[in-house]
Amino acid sequence: MSDTPVGLSSEREIARLISKVERGEVTDVAGELALGTSAGAHVIGITGSPGSGKSTLVDVLARQMRADGRTVAILAIDPSSHLTGGAVLGDRVRMSSHSQDPGIFIRSMGTRGSTTGLARASRDAVKVLDAAGYDIVIVETVGVGQVELDVLTVADTVAVVLVPGLGDTMQMNKAGIMEIGDLFVVNMADRPETSRFVRDLKQALAVGARHSHADMPPVCCTVALTGDGVAELWATLREFDERDQASGRRQARRQEQQSRELTRRIENQVMAMLHQTMNSSPRLDRLRQRVWAGEMTPRAAADEWLADLKVHMD
């Protein structure tokens, strides 16, 4: 655990490579990083709705990690923002207090062009920060849209931040939120409705765990503004790190990520090939005309085109 990250020699160099990734100029980031060298960072995904105090929590948590001698990189992903190029999102301004500390790196990424582009660039940026030698990489995402779920697949451990109060049911029912969390953080836990909320949450998690034959994920209570509970959250994250490394779960998860990337690469290339074929097929043009004329359904036209198309894969 060095105090200055190694691998990529300076913060400036890291930032420059992430910018290249963001502009889509790097086709094989793992290759660029000498076979995707992982320096063994613990990649922590932290997600939560806007207003959950997630950013404040990340700020306080990062201080705790620094105090414990860990170097930290924070990547804040906001698909609803069009800011890019390392632009500082609103709440990132607070983090400027870290700006004199070379052991902390902060970067925001918004939507530049497509949201799939953002997901890909974020995944690659995590690889860069891992290779750069930071002990911990925190990926902070807003909400749980498709992009966020995509990005969080590269995290070793995912923490979901919730807040007691209005919209509880909505927060919890959000597609995917219960499945994605390795642990849950109830922030603003000084609110009066906290104990009821935690009880309901644990009940829901127990049901989910039974269904998937998994362990019950831990629930941590924090008040980011006062720092209450943040030390316990940090201890829980460390436990995850140690246990997952010892059990081989960390490695299995990383291999799963690599398999997913391999699959995605193949799919993208086959799709590109398909689109090229479709764009220069007079037969498809004729079938399309027949669909427009109401002579056949899109489904029937698809079947007919594919039947006569020679697609061989072997």
Next chain:
Amino acid sequence: MSDTPVGLSSEREIARLISKVERGEVTDVAGELALGTSAGAHVIGITGSPGSGKSTLVDVLARQMRADGRTVAILAIDPSSHLTGGAVLGDRVRMSSHSQDPGIFIRSMGTRGSTTGLARASRDAVKVLDAAGYDIVIVETVGVGQVELDVLTVADTVAVVLVPGLGDTMQMNKAGIMEIGDLFVVNMADRPETSRFVRDLKQALAVGARHSHADMPPVCCTVALTGDGVAELWATLREFDERDQASGRRQARRQEQQSRELTRRIENQVMAMLHQTMNSSPRLDRLRQRVWAGEMTPRAAADEWLADLKVHMD
């Protein structure tokens, strides 16, 4: 403009077909409907954030359309809800006042299984309601996630509902929201900040229109709770309908939808074929092992597998 929809003989029959679509039991809804007969419904997409008063607005608007002799089907899509099978979403309870009117049909759809499943089922449900002979099909979606954008591709006209006040910038900057609207509705327009909000909105729309060389989309102000401005909104929607039919824009948009469906059908089948090939490829297994061992990047493995794979398309 008949007062009872034709084509599918009863509301019960329509509901049953939509349920089949929802369960994924209909592979070719257009075929089922005798080549996707469009009875010429005006399909109106209405989208807006939770809290924009969108559902109340749809309710009041539907009354106005009924008073004008039009039959109306309302399809409320909520990807964050797991309810399904025609379940009544919270705010749909209000609509029960219509329940004695055979000229109005209301259906809610939530996520059943995958969100792509919801997008597909919603598109098919619109086709069913169109074929059933309703004069107007309103597709109401929450927010502008990927599913919503997918669903709204089947609308002839899309109205985006906004509310003056906090979060203006966030609402407007949301990826895709400015691009998707044919018209914009400023609801709760009795708020004091309305005039400033409308001015800012029009400015932003004017910039967008200049960039895309398109007409400036109309902005309607409404107060759904009192009904203010709803008659004007209905008049604007009728104008869209008449103008788009006369100019051929309606037909062009429908053809575009059919082309998109044809493309999607082909892509899905090729993907299925690809996955089958990948799942039974020992060569891919070996390449995956080499990636896991750090001997090659996922990108290089993908290239190598595809290079030796015989994919012929012609």
